[in-house]
Amino acid sequence: EDQVTQSPEALRLQxxxxxxxxxxxxxxxxxxLFWYRQDPGKGPEFxxxxxxxxxxKEKERLKATLTKKESFxxxxxxxxxxxATYLCAVRGSQGGSEKLVFGKxxxxxxxx
Amino acid sequence: KAGVTQTPxxxxxxxxxxxxxxxxxxxxxxSVSWYQQTPGQGLQFLFEYFSETQRNKGNFPxxxxxxxxxNSRSEMNVSTLELGDSALYLCASTSGLAGLGTQxxxxxxxxLVL
Numbered sequence: 001e002d003q004v005t006q007s008p009e010a011l012r013l014q015x016x017x018x019x020x021x022x023x024x025x026x027x028x029x030x031x032x033l034f035w036y037r038q039d040p041g042k043g044p045e046f047x048x049x050x051x052x053x054x055x056x057k058e059k060e061r062l063k064a065t066l067t068k069k070e071s072f073x074x075x076x077x078x079x080x081x082x083x084a085t086y087l088c089a090v091r092g093s094q095g096g097s098e099k100l101v102f103g104k105x106x107x108x109x110x111x112x
Numbered sequence: 113k114a115g116v117t118q119t120p121x122x123x124x125x126x127x128x129x130x131x132x133x134x135x136x137x138x139x140x141x142x143s144v145s146w147y148q149q150t151p152g153q154g155l156q157f158l159f160e161y162f163s164e165t166q167r168n169k170g171n172f173p174x175x176x177x178x179x180x181x182x183n184s185r186s187e188m189n190v191s192t193l194e195l196g197d198s199a200l201y202l203c204a205s206t207s208g209l210a211g212l213g214t215q216x217x218x219x220x221x222x223x224l225v226l
Contacts, residue, residue, distance in 0.1 A: 031212070032212075034214070034215075036217075041222075042219055042220070043116070043202050043204075043217035043218050043219045043220050044155075044202070044217045045217070046214055046215070046216060046217075049214055087154075087155070089155075097160060097167055097168040098143050098145055098160055098162075098167075098168075098204075098206050098213060098215060099145065099157050099160055099168050099170075100145075100147075100155075100157065100215060101157070102147075102154055102155040102156075103154065104154040105154065
């Protein structure tokens with residue numbers, strides 16, 4: 001069964017203090033690892049998709065990387081508006097299905 | 113392009129009642145998936161529809177059901193509501209080839225069962 005574990009559960013940073021969020025996964029036949037951001041009371045907002053080990057993607061202060069067992073979301077010089085819950089999800093090899101298996105998320109708080 | 117829309121946004125029901133939630137996908141998207149989000153369990157997959165056919169189903173009791181219409185709009189139904197069904201219900205739509213797209217989520221329907 002596909003599984004995703006995210007750590008830490010919560011992270012507090014000062015504005016400008018860079019850090020990384022971890023997503024460990026087990027999946028049979030990875031067909032995509034996804035990062036989403038979720039603000040309170042809203043649906044998840046898509047950030048990145050990674051497909052193979054060694055792949056990296058960047059967007060503003062965020063950079064996602066992927067190995068065969070885990071993914072990292074690096075946040076460089078974060079701002080208060082980066083405060084949110086970051087969700088990691090994997091799509092396995094269930095023939096043609098879009099089903100995602102999510103981790104429980106990392107709640108990031110960036111203090112000014 | 114308009115995003116995924118879900119109605120209603122908030123709902124209060126009592127135990128034993130049934131509820132129907134609606135999801136309109138992004139224009140052109142043919143795949144719709146439903147998830148339940150609770151503080152304890154996080155996001156859990158309910159089911160997925162593609163071209164009016166259920167393509168996959170999660171581990172939820174038969175009280176949870178869904179359907180998709182020819183215009184790709186989808187509904188999910190929960191019968192005989194229980195207190196534990198209180199959650200945020202999220203719908204996501206996907207474009208592109210089956211199983212290779214990116215899921216874009218709606219704002220969710222928050223259901224409270226009293």
